[in-house]
Amino acid sequence: xxxxxxxxxxxxxxxxxxxxxxxxxxxxxxxxxxxxxxxxxxxxxxxxxxxxxxxxxxxxxxxxxxxxxxxxxxxxxxxxxxxxxxxxxxxxxxxxxxxxxxxxxxxxxxxxxxxxxxxxxxxxxxxxxxxxxxxxxxxxxxxxxxxxxxxxxxxxx
Amino acid sequence: xxxxxxxxxxxxxxxxxxxxxxxxxxxxxxxxxxxxxxxxxxxxxxxxxxxxxxxxxxxxxxxxxxxxxxxxxxxxxxxxxxxxxxxxxxxxxxxxxxxxxxxxxxxxxxxxxxxxxxxxxxxxxxxxxxxxxxxxxxxxxxxxxxxxxxxxxxxxx
Amino acid sequence: xxxxxxxxxxxxxxxxxxxxxxxxxxxxxxxxxxxxxxxxxxxxxxxxxxxxxxxxxxxxxxxxxxxxxxxxxxxxxxxxxxx
Amino acid sequence: xxxxxxxxxxxxxxxxxxxxxxxxxxxxxxxxxxxxxxxxxxxxxxxxxxxxxxxxxxxxxxxxxxxxxxxxxxxxxxxxxxx
Numbered sequence: 001x002x003x004x005x006x007x008x009x010x011x012x013x014x015x016x017x018x019x020x021x022x023x024x025x026x027x028x029x030x031x032x033x034x035x036x037x038x039x040x041x042x043x044x045x046x047x048x049x050x051x052x053x054x055x056x057x058x059x060x061x062x063x064x065x066x067x068x069x070x071x072x073x074x075x076x077x078x079x080x081x082x083x084x085x086x087x088x089x090x091x092x093x094x095x096x097x098x099x100x101x102x103x104x105x106x107x108x109x110x111x112x113x114x115x116x117x118x119x120x121x122x123x124x125x126x127x128x129x130x131x132x133x134x135x136x137x138x139x140x141x142x143x144x145x146x147x148x149x150x151x152x153x154x155x156x157x
Numbered sequence: 158x159x160x161x162x163x164x165x166x167x168x169x170x171x172x173x174x175x176x177x178x179x180x181x182x183x184x185x186x187x188x189x190x191x192x193x194x195x196x197x198x199x200x201x202x203x204x205x206x207x208x209x210x211x212x213x214x215x216x217x218x219x220x221x222x223x224x225x226x227x228x229x230x231x232x233x234x235x236x237x238x239x240x241x242x243x244x245x246x247x248x249x250x251x252x253x254x255x256x257x258x259x260x261x262x263x264x265x266x267x268x269x270x271x272x273x274x275x276x277x278x279x280x281x282x283x284x285x286x287x288x289x290x291x292x293x294x295x296x297x298x299x300x301x302x303x304x305x306x307x308x309x310x311x312x313x314x
Numbered sequence: 315x316x317x318x319x320x321x322x323x324x325x326x327x328x329x330x331x332x333x334x335x336x337x338x339x340x341x342x343x344x345x346x347x348x349x350x351x352x353x354x355x356x357x358x359x360x361x362x363x364x365x366x367x368x369x370x371x372x373x374x375x376x377x378x379x380x381x382x383x384x385x386x387x388x389x390x391x392x393x394x395x396x397x
Numbered sequence: 398x399x400x401x402x403x404x405x406x407x408x409x410x411x412x413x414x415x416x417x418x419x420x421x422x423x424x425x426x427x428x429x430x431x432x433x434x435x436x437x438x439x440x441x442x443x444x445x446x447x448x449x450x451x452x453x454x455x456x457x458x459x460x461x462x463x464x465x466x467x468x469x470x471x472x473x474x475x476x477x478x479x480x
Contacts, residue, residue, distance in 0.1 A: 013174025020169055020192055024250035027197025032270075033190045035177055036397055039261060040184025054396070055321055057389060060373035085396065093181035097397055104196060106274055106480075107305075113189075114267050117397055123375065125389075126396025127321035138322045141393030148264075193480055211479070212404055214472060217456035242479065254480055263397075274480055280458065282472075283479025284404035295405045298476030 001073070001081055003065040005056065007088040012098055019082050023102035026079035030109035034117055036097040038090050050131035052139070054087040054096070057125035061085070068119045072101065075115070076108040083116060087126065115152050122149040158230070158238055160222040162213065164245040169255055176239050180259035183236035187266035191274055193254040195247050207288035209296070211244040211253070214282035218242070225276045229258065232272070233265040240273060244283065272309050279306040315382070317350065319360065320391035323367065326360030336382075343369045344378035346388060361390060368393055398465070400433065402443065403474035406450065409443030419465075426452045427461035429471060444473060451476055 004010075012035050023031050041048050065083050072081060082100040090096060097120070101112035128139040161167075169192050180188050198205045222240050229238060239257040247253060254277070258269035285296040317334055319327045340349050344364060351358045361367070369376045370389040382388055400417055402410045423432050427447060434444045444450070452459045453472040465471055 011174070012177055013170035016173050016190070017168070017170025020194070020252075024194050024197075027249070029194050029196035031192040031194065033173070033192075034263065034267065035188040035190075036263065037177070037181050037186050037188065039186035040181075056396075057318070057320055057370070057373070057391070060370055060389070063373050064375075092184070095177075106191065106193065106271075110191065110267070110271050110274075114263075117263055117267075121397035122394060124396045125320065125370070125391065125394055127392060128395045129321070138392065139395045141395050146393075213479075214401070214403055214453070214456075214474070217453055217472070220456050221458075278480035279477060281479045282403065282453070282474065282477055284475060285478045286404070295475065296478045298478050303476075 001069060002083070003062060003069055004084045005058075005061050005065065006084070006086060009086070009095060010084050010098060012095060015082065015084065015098060016100060019080065019100045019102065022080055026102070027104075028079040028102040028109075029104050030106040031100065031102045032106070032109035032113040033098065033100045034113050035095060036117075038092045038094045038096060040092045047132075049092055050133075051089055051091045052131065053089045053129045055127045055129065056085075056087045060125050061087075064124045065120060068116060068123060071119065072112045072116050076101075076103060076112040078103050078108065078112055081112070081116070083120070085120070085124065085126065118145070118148045118152060121145045158226060159240070160219060160226055161241045162215075162218050162222065163241070163243060166243070166252060167241050167255060169252060172239065172241065172255060173257060176237065176257045176259065179237055183259070184261075185236040185259040185266075186261050187263040188257065188259045189263070189266035189270035190255065190257045191270050192252060193274075195249045195251045195253060197249045204289075206249060207290075208246055208248045209288065210246045210286045212284045212286065213242075213244045217282050218244075221281045222277060225273060225280060228276065229269045229273050233258075233260060233269040235260050235265065235269055238269070238273070240277070242277070242281065242283065275302070275305045275309060278302045315385065316387045317346075318387065318389040320389065322392055323360045323390050326356055328354070328356040341381060341383060342378065343371065343376050343380045343382055343388065346382050347378075347390065350390075366392065398468065399470045400429075401470065401472040403472065405475055406443045406473050409439055411437070411439040424464060424466060425461065426454065426459050426463045426465055426471065429465050430461075430473065433473075449475065 080102040084098045099116045101109050103109040237259040241255045256273045258266050260266040347361045351361045430444045434441045
C-alpha cells in the first residue's frame, strides 16, 4: 500500500520485481501492473507529440492517491498496491505512472489495477501541458475518462 | 509478439523493463502486464498449497499461444505482446506465467492483457497437479474460467 | 484563506496562490469564485465560467455549493488530466 | 496415427503415446476414443466418458465429431488448467 509522487524517473522493472516478491510472500497468485508512457504520436499516423509538463497540487495529490488506493482495497481483496506518479517535464517515451495490484486471483488484480488508473485519471490533481509545433497547449480532459471512472460507482438503490 | 514456453524461471522485472522499452520506442502510451504466481494457500484462511507440477503438450502449447496472441492482435491495436509460460514443478510463490500487452491507450492494453490470460487458461494445453497433505491431485478446470473466455466471443448475429 | 490556482486557471489569473479575506456573504465555492472574479480582469477570465472549473476545499474535491466558511485552503483548476 | 495422452488420462491409460492403426470405420474423434477404449481396462477407464475429455487433432482443439481420417496425431486430455 504505497503511494509516491515524484519528479524523478522510476525503474519499472525493479519496482515490479520488488512488488511481485512481496506479493509472493503474501501468498498472492496474481499481480497486474500498468505503466503509462508519454506517447510518441497522437494515433498510429497522427502528428508527433512533443514533451509534456505535468503540473500537480502538492499535498492534495498524495491525499487523493491515498484515498483512491483505500477505495480499491475496500472493493477487492488485495494483498498489495503501488502507485507511483511523476510530475514535471517528460519527454516522449518517458514513464508517467505505474500502478500495481496483487490479489489471490486474476480477476481482482486486473479490476483493481484498471480501477486505480480510471480513478486517478479523473480524481488526482494533475494537469498535462503538451509541447506542439503550434505551441504549448493544456490537454483537455476526456469525457470518456469521466465515463470510465463513473462506471465503477455502484448504482444507487 | 513473443511467445516462450520453458521450464526455467524468468525475471519478470527484466522482461517487463525490456518490453516497456520496446513499447516506448514504438510510441505506445500504455503497457499492461500480468504475472501469475503459485499461490501460498487456497483463500485467505484456506489450507496451505504445496508445490505444483505443470504438464503440457510440447508443440501444441506454442501453437495455441501463438494463435491466442494473433487473436489479440486482430482485436486490439497492439504495438507489442509477450507471453512466457512455464512448465514443470513449481514451488509456492514461483512465477507461472507472464503476459504483457502494449498499445496507444490503456483500454486496449488492459483488455488485451485480460483477454490473453482468459484465453490461455482455457485453450493452452497445460494441466496442473497440486501436492497436498492428502496426496497429489489434478486441479479441475473452473466453469468460471470457461465463462470468462466465452465472454470475449462476440455474439453471433 | 489561501486560494490556489492551477494549469490554465493559474495562467489566466496570473497568480499561483493568494491570501484573501472574503466578506461574510461568501458562503460557498460558487460565491467565492464570483467574488474573486471581481479582483482583476485575469481573475474574471479564469474564474467566471464555473462549468469549466473544478475546485477543492482543504484538498478535497468540492462542488459549487460546498461551504467555504472557516476553511483554510480553496483551489480552482481545470478538470484533471493525470495518468 | 500417433495418439497422445496427458494428465489423468495419461495416468489411467498408462501410456503417454502410442502408435495405432484404427480400422476404416473409425471416422471421428468420438469413434477413435470408443475404439481405443477396447484396448485395455486402462484405456476404458481413461477414454470412455467423452464429456470429461478434450481432444486435439494435429495440435488443434477438436470436437467429438471432428474427422480423424488421414491425420498424423490425435491427443486426449482433461480440460486445460494453465495460466
